[in-house]
Amino acid sequence: MTSYKHLVLAALSLALSASPCLAATDTAEHKLGNGMRVIVKPDRRAPVAVMMLLYQVGSVDEVNGVTGVAHVLEHMMFKGTAATPAGEYSRAIAVAGGRDNAFTSNDYTGYFAVLQKSQLELALRLEADRMTNLTFSPEEFAKEIKVVMEERRLRTDDRPRSQVYEQLMATALTAHPYRRPIIGWMNDLENMRVDDARNFYRSWYTPNNATLIVVGDVEPEGVTALAEKYFGAIPSRELPERKPQDEPPQLGAKRVTVRAPAELPYVLMAFRTPALRDPERDWEPYALEMLAAVLDGSEAARLSRTLVREERIASSADASYDSIARGPGFFYLGAIPTPGRSAADVEQALRREMAKIVEEGVSEEELDRIKAQAVAAHVFQRDSMFFQARQIASLESVGISHRTLDLQLAKLREVTPEQVQEVARNYFRDDALTIATLDPQPLEGARRAKPSLPVRHAQ
Amino acid sequence: MLLAAGPALAILPIQHWQAASGARVYFVENHDLQMLDVSVEFPAGSGYDRRAKSGVASMTQRLLTSGAEGMSEEDVARQLADIGAQLGGRFDADRAGLSVRTLSGEAERRRAIDILARSLRAPSFPVEVLNREKVRLVGSLKEADTKPDTIVSRTFYRLAYREHPYALRSSGEVESVGGITREDLLAFHRSHYGARYAVVALIGDVTRAQAEEIAEELTRGLPEAGGQEPELPPVDPLAQAATRTVPHHAAQAHILIGAPGVSRADSDYIALYVGNHVLGGGGFVSRITEEVRQKRGLAYSASSYFYPLQRKGPFVISMQTRSDQAGEALKVARATLATFVKDGPTAEELEAAKRNIVGGFPLRIDSNRKIHEYLALIGFYRLPLDYLEDFVRRVERVSAAEIRDAFRRHVAPARMVTVVVAGDSPKQVDAR
Numbered sequence: 001m002t003s004y005k006h007l008v009l010a011a012l013s014l015a016l017s018a019s020p021c022l023a024a025t026d027t028a029e030h031k032l033g034n035g036m037r038v039i040v041k042p043d044r045r046a047p048v049a050v051m052m053l054l055y056q057v058g059s060v061d062e063v064n065g066v067t068g069v070a071h072v073l074e075h076m077m078f079k080g081t082a083a084t085p086a087g088e089y090s091r092a093i094a095v096a097g098g099r100d101n102a103f104t105s106n107d108y109t110g111y112f113a114v115l116q117k118s119q120l121e122l123a124l125r126l127e128a129d130r131m132t133n134l135t136f137s138p139e140e141f142a143k144e145i146k147v148v149m150e151e152r153r154l155r156t157d158d159r160p161r162s163q164v165y166e167q168l169m170a171t172a173l174t175a176h177p178y179r180r181p182i183i184g185w186m187n188d189l190e191n192m193r194v195d196d197a198r199n200f201y202r203s204w205y206t207p208n209n210a211t212l213i214v215v216g217d218v219e220p221e222g223v224t225a226l227a228e229k230y231f232g233a234i235p236s237r238e239l240p241e242r243k244p245q246d247e248p249p250q251l252g253a254k255r256v257t258v259r260a261p262a263e264l265p266y267v268l269m270a271f272r273t274p275a276l277r278d279p280e281r282d283w284e285p286y287a288l289e290m291l292a293a294v295l296d297g298s299e300a301a302r303l304s305r306t307l308v309r310e311e312r313i314a315s316s317a318d319a320s321y322d323s324i325a326r327g328p329g330f331f332y333l334g335a336i337p338t339p340g341r342s343a344a345d346v347e348q349a350l351r352r353e354m355a356k357i358v359e360e361g362v363s364e365e366e367l368d369r370i371k372a373q374a375v376a377a378h379v380f381q382r383d384s385m386f387f388q389a390r391q392i393a394s395l396e397s398v399g400i401s402h403r404t405l406d407l408q409l410a411k412l413r414e415v416t417p418e419q420v421q422e423v424a425r426n427y428f429r430d431d432a433l434t435i436a437t438l439d440p441q442p443l444e445g446a447r448r449a450k451p452s453l454p455v456r457h458a459q
Numbered sequence: 460m461l462l463a464a465g466p467a468l469a470i471l472p473i474q475h476w477q478a479a480s481g482a483r484v485y486f487v488e489n490h491d492l493q494m495l496d497v498s499v500e501f502p503a504g505s506g507y508d509r510r511a512k513s514g515v516a517s518m519t520q521r522l523l524t525s526g527a528e529g530m531s532e533e534d535v536a537r538q539l540a541d542i543g544a545q546l547g548g549r550f551d552a553d554r555a556g557l558s559v560r561t562l563s564g565e566a567e568r569r570r571a572i573d574i575l576a577r578s579l580r581a582p583s584f585p586v587e588v589l590n591r592e593k594v595r596l597v598g599s600l601k602e603a604d605t606k607p608d609t610i611v612s613r614t615f616y617r618l619a620y621r622e623h624p625y626a627l628r629s630s631g632e633v634e635s636v637g638g639i640t641r642e643d644l645l646a647f648h649r650s651h652y653g654a655r656y657a658v659v660a661l662i663g664d665v666t667r668a669q670a671e672e673i674a675e676e677l678t679r680g681l682p683e684a685g686g687q688e689p690e691l692p693p694v695d696p697l698a699q700a701a702t703r704t705v706p707h708h709a710a711q712a713h714i715l716i717g718a719p720g721v722s723r724a725d726s727d728y729i730a731l732y733v734g735n736h737v738l739g740g741g742g743f744v745s746r747i748t749e750e751v752r753q754k755r756g757l758a759y760s761a762s763s764y765f766y767p768l769q770r771k772g773p774f775v776i777s778m779q780t781r782s783d784q785a786g787e788a789l790k791v792a793r794a795t796l797a798t799f800v801k802d803g804p805t806a807e808e809l810e811a812a813k814r815n816i817v818g819g820f821p822l823r824i825d826s827n828r829k830i831h832e833y834l835a836l837i838g839f840y841r842l843p844l845d846y847l848e849d850f851v852r853r854v855e856r857v858s859a860a861e862i863r864d865a866f867r868r869h870v871a872p873a874r875m876v877t878v879v880v881a882g883d884s885p886k887q888v889d890a891r
Contacts, residue, residue: 045491045825045826046821046824046825046826047821048821048822048825078743086753087743087744087749087753090742090743090744091743091744091811094741094742094743094744094811094814094815095811095814095815095818096814096818097814097815097816097817097818097819097820097821097822098815098818098819098822099742099819099822114822115819115822116818116819116821116822119818142756143753143754143755143756144756145756146756146757147752147756147758147759148759149781150711150756150757150758150759150779150780150781151759153709153710153711153779153781154711154759154760154779157710157711158606158607158709158710158711261605261708262602262605263598263601263602263604263605264598264599264601264602297540298536298539298540299536299539299540299546300533300536300537300539300540301540304536305533305536308595309532309533309591312591312594315595315598315599336598338594338595338598339594339597339598339601368541369537369540369541372540372541372542372543373540373543374543375543376542376543376544376545376561376562376567377543379492379493379494379562380494380545380560382492383492383494383826383827383828384826384828385825385826443605443707443708
């Protein structure tokens with residue numbers, strides 16, 4: 001067992017370190033012979049290491065009939081290799097004092113472990129093992145696919161507002177795979193086979209499609225050497241061709257209604273926008289970020305002030321824009337009406353706020369406030385090693401270097417009121433818009449939808 | 460004990476003093492990042508609500524930042540946003556308060572502390588804002604009442620805590636919220652936000668002298684509540700098991716099993732914490748997850764926890780499963796609990812749990828935010844300054860027999876509250 005005194009000394013380094021020389025240390029980047037990338041960001045505030053292994057593959061790479069397979073594979077990655085039986089991965093990390101988990105997004109799949117720094121090697125060894133040696137036991141798959149279906153019931157089927165989002169995306173896009181839910185359609189999960197997961201694994205889990213990110217109290221050379229030791233011998237493989245699947249032009253506003261048991265309605269609007277591609281030359285994504293913050297960057301922002309506090313039309317209202325995506329970007333506006341007001345009322349109020357910006361623009365003062373928040377947030381974010389690893393992962397997964405983070409902040413600070421007005425004018429248009437509305441139904445007599453087929457389990 | 464408990468050897472060099480106002484102050488100086496986290500908390504959580512006016516405690520906390528001393532609600536929001544500060548708050552069964560995270564530069568820091576201080580000492584509780592928030596709250600309570608996770612939890616707390624204020628819904632009931640008046644809030648603020656009960660926790664880029672000044676400013680002028688600190692009544696143990704099934708349309712059944720468990724001050728807490736790590740708190744490697752999820756694929760999430768409070772907080776097993784499997788999941792969870800209470804952990808399980816908790820200790824204090832949480836906790840529950848290192852030391856020493864005995868004292872499988880919110884097969888659900 002780890003000695004207690006040792007830990008005391010180790011932990012002291014965070015609590016006692018008073019040296020001001022701990023300012024942002026530069027990251028180190030390295031590429032192994034097989035194409036795997038290694039990014040290390042030293043952060044010596046605590047004797048801890050965050051390890052994240054990122055595969056550049058997500059639900060966007062699935063095909064119809066096997067939606068959800070990227071996420072099912074993520075679950076199967078904990079179900080054993082020849083050397084590490086099912087469940088042993090998590091057991092080994094836990095005994096080393098660590099915690100682990102994984103996540104799947106549209107664009108990428110990430111596996112992480114957070115440990116005291118001396119245990120980093122263990123995490124790398126296990127991660128390398130399951131990059132090539134996954135077992136795919138049919139028995140484990142049969143149980144795990146049931147777990148995933150429970151996850152879908154918990155996160156989507158029994159949550160009306162999640163269903164609104166799912167339907168919104170399925171409606172907003174015709175061709176691009178972002179239209180499919182990451183967790184997959186229930187019927188595809190019911191009909192998934194262990195071979196579907198295995199094929200996906202063989203196609204995409206290669207070192208040349210992976211990036212190792214380590215943030216913590218580590219030496220970059222040491223981490224690179226460990227990566228070389230455990231991953232260096234894994235051969236690269238050619239990846240399947242990725243088709244662009246560009247979304248055809250939208251021809252007019254789209255609308256979808258979700259009827260589900262609930263008390264309050266909900267309106268969610270999505271406008272198709274660009275995403276960030278070139279951090280140096282793009283300007284619209286930065287202006288869109290400022291636009292989202294003008295509307296909903298803080299309690300002082302427009303939507304809370306006007307819709308919630310002054311007019312009391314909405315119980316809550318929000319705006320967001322995610323600039324980081326391989327596919328199309330979206331600008332979202334959502335609102336829940338106060339009791340007695342309707343979905344139409346809040347939709348109208350949101351549209352009016354948008355029109356105000358299109359016609360009258362935004363003030364310098366509003367932008368200054370947002371810039372002050374962005375600068376502060378840039379400092380606050382460094383309090384969490386895990387957040388820093390996630391941030392690197394999300395940028396790198398779409399091919400944007402994490403080294404542009406400072407540049408992105410600088411670009412944000414250059415945005416002018418005119419640019420904000422211009423992106424509002426360019427993208428707050430009906431032929432970029434999809435609206436999904438929750439039409440609440442009484443609970444009494446509500447029957448849940450029957451599964452479309454009897455549930456079958458693989459094998 | 461080989462290690463002295465003196466502050467010089469503490470893992471966290473916590474500085475502690477009392478402000479002139481009587482408030483207790485807890486501070487860790489750390490200049491790595493140019494930022495400061497500060498909180499002020501009071502014994503003013505929902506446990507201090509009266510049944511007929513349930514929701515007063517929550518509404519008081521919610522409206523603290525709705526204006527004070529000439530500042531309007533909009534002024535508070537705008538001025539904090541202008542300096543990039545992030546306002547936070549805490550509200551649970553015991554504690555209520557505010558926190559702020561700000562850049563530590565003099566201008567930002569002074570502005571943030573000034574707004575926080577004025578909001579805490581002289582909130583104006585405007586009637587207009589109160590009326591608006593009552594409408595919003597009732598709407599969200601009604602919305603929550605359609606959801607199986609809310610229904611299962613409300614039912615559980617009602618059955619487990621009966622007449623005790625921990626049974627009350629923390630934000631108030633749909634029926635009681637309407638009756639809350641501005642006078643209720645002023646009175647609750649006067650009696651529960653007293654300087655002498657205040658706990659100030661700070662971590663970040665300020666000196667001791669600056670921290671002292673901040674603590675004075677934040678607590679000077681708080682209500683001078685006289686007499687005894689408000690107390691919560693003790694929790695009576697359950698005399699017998701209670702089982703409820705609530706019909707619901709959802710695809711999944713939501714299940715809670717539990718009872719009042721342990722208080723913060725209880726010397727059994729460490730043994731229960733380590734034991735529960737083996738039973739259902741240790742994530743993928745704990746018994747309940749193993750039995751319910753890994754072996755049978757019955758649930759995405761299945762776990763157990765102790766939630767220690769001023770008085771006995773709950774022990775809870777929680778899971779969700781497709782409605783028609785509720786009976787099976789319930790049977791598995793109950794059997795797992797009964798076996799654990801009877802036999803305790805195995806030697807291997809105990810060793811693995813200790814290694815995780817002790818080896819993972821640096822992860823608990825690897826950010827200012829996490830350390831700040833501990834400062835507030837240690838301060839509020841009057842835990843010793845070396846609580847964290849003592850915690851590790853006691854975890855290392857606890858034996859399987861001590862865990863088994865502690866579970867037998869605090870968890871009675873035959874006297875549990877069981878609540879199942881489910882659409883299908885109530886007969887199966889009642890199966891033991």
